[in-house]
Amino acid sequence: MGMRGEGKVNHKVWIIKSHYPERYGFTKFDANKCILLVRNPMDAIISLYNMVATGTHNCSMSEDDHKEFNPYFDMFISQEISVWRDFHSYWMDPDPMIPTFIVRYEDLLSDPKETLMSLFSFLLNEKSLTGTLIEALIDKHTKKDEKKEVYKPRVGKINANKKKYTKSQISQIKQLSGQMLRRMGYIKGSKTSLKNNTGFYSDDDDVALSHGYECDSLVKYGKLQQVNMRYRYDEFNQKTLEDVCKESYRDSVKHLDDLPSVEVNYNGD
Numbered sequence: 001m002g003m004r005g006e007g008k009v010n011h012k013v014w015i016i017k018s019h020y021p022e023r024y025g026f027t028k029f030d031a032n033k034c035i036l037l038v039r040n041p042m043d044a045i046i047s048l049y050n051m052v053a054t055g056t057h058n059c060s061m062s063e064d065d066h067k068e069f070n071p072y073f074d075m076f077i078s079q080e081i082s083v084w085r086d087f088h089s090y091w092m093d094p095d096p097m098i099p100t101f102i103v104r105y106e107d108l109l110s111d112p113k114e115t116l117m118s119l120f121s122f123l124l125n126e127k128s129l130t131g132t133l134i135e136a137l138i139d140k141h142t143k144k145d146e147k148k149e150v151y152k153p154r155v156g157k158i159n160a161n162k163k164k165y166t167k168s169q170i171s172q173i174k175q176l177s178g179q180m181l182r183r184m185g186y187i188k189g190s191k192t193s194l195k196n197n198t199g200f201y202s203d204d205d206d207v208a209l210s211h212g213y214e215c216d217s218l219v220k221y222g223k224l225q226q227v228n229m230r231y232r233y234d235e236f237n238q239k240t241l242e243d244v245c246k247e248s249y250r251d252s253v254k255h256l257d258d259l260p261s262v263e264v265n266y267n268g269d
Contacts, residue, residue, distance in 0.1 A: 022087050032253065033244075034098055035119065036091045038184055038233070039105035040200055041084045041173055046161040049076055066164060077169055078176075085177040088184070092236060099244050102233045104184065106158050110196035112142040118237070125244045125253070159200045171206045178210030183232050192232050 009016055009029035018025055039047075050060045053069075066073070091100050101122040107115040116138045117129055129135050162170075174181065181201055185192030188199030201207070243249055 021090055022083055032098055033123070034091060034096065034100040035122075036088065036100055036102045037105065038088060038102055040159055040186055040198070041081055041177065041181075042165060042170070042200065043105075043157070043159065043161050044084065045077060045080045046164055048080060049073065070166075074169065077165075077172060081173050081176045085180045088180055092183075099240050099249075100236075101240050102184075102237055104196075104198070104233070106196050106198050109158055113138055116142065118241070122237075122241055122244060125250050127241070127245045158196075158198075162200070170201070174201055174204070174206035175209045178207030180210075182207065185233060190232075192234050195234075 006017075007026065009027060015035070016029060016031070051057060053061050053065075061069075092102075099122070101119060103115060103119055117135065120134050120138070121127065121129055124134070126132075165173075178187070178201075181187050182190050182203075185195060185198050186200050187193055187203050187207060188201060189203055190199065193199030
């Protein structure tokens with residue numbers, strides 16, 4: 001189900017897709033930054049469920065089959081929502097080992113230009129990309145009539161799968177991952193849920209129960225480290241951008257010849 005060129009991890013590759021640490025790839029590679037792509041778990045879990053059930057990226061189970069196998073879906077949710085929560089916590093808590101930037105799937109669809117501008121600021125260690133070639137290219141490729149995919153997967157939509165979950169299944173998601181949902185802006189009424197209308201879950205007793213899955217410290221990289229599990233993804237990104245744009249960080253990566261540079265004087269010609 002892969003594409004030609006997948007699996008390349010040498011100096012010719014700038015960005016490498018990985019499921020680490022949930023899954024290990026076929027080889028190790030060095031990385032100096034991480035892009036953490038996040039999606040509402042109700043959409044992410046059903047997408048994975050369809051892929052597992054059909055063995056494809058572009059087919060989905062029928063409504064009848066989904067209802068028939070709902071008991072298996074129950075077990076699948078229980079497993080995968082814990083993986084979803086722990087996966088994101090690994091890259092966020094405590095301070096990540098390498099600079100990490102969070103990109104929400106919903107923001108890519110709703111506000112692609114702003115999302116990509118922020119992402120490339122992170123990648124290029126530049127506070128502003130206004131007036132650059134990068135901005136011109138982002139403008140070009142985020143136009144509504146621009147074809148964006150290199151193959152035709154299932155149609156990606158925002159919060160389109162809620163009807164496939166029972167009330168008890170949604171409660172389970174909130175009980176097991178409510179605080180991470182809040183941090184990612186998916187809880188209704190939270191500050192970050194207002195961006196692109198991503199308040200998909202009500203703030204109730206189920207979310208409160210998820211406090212039990214938080215911790216004040218954890219062992220990571222072989223050391224006991226203190227954890228702050230209260231900051232939101234936007235605060236996380238703001239701190240990351242501040243860090244990578246500091247002269248001290250920029251100086252520390254000057255020896256990496258394969259890091260791209262940005263043309264800051266691009267005038268639109």
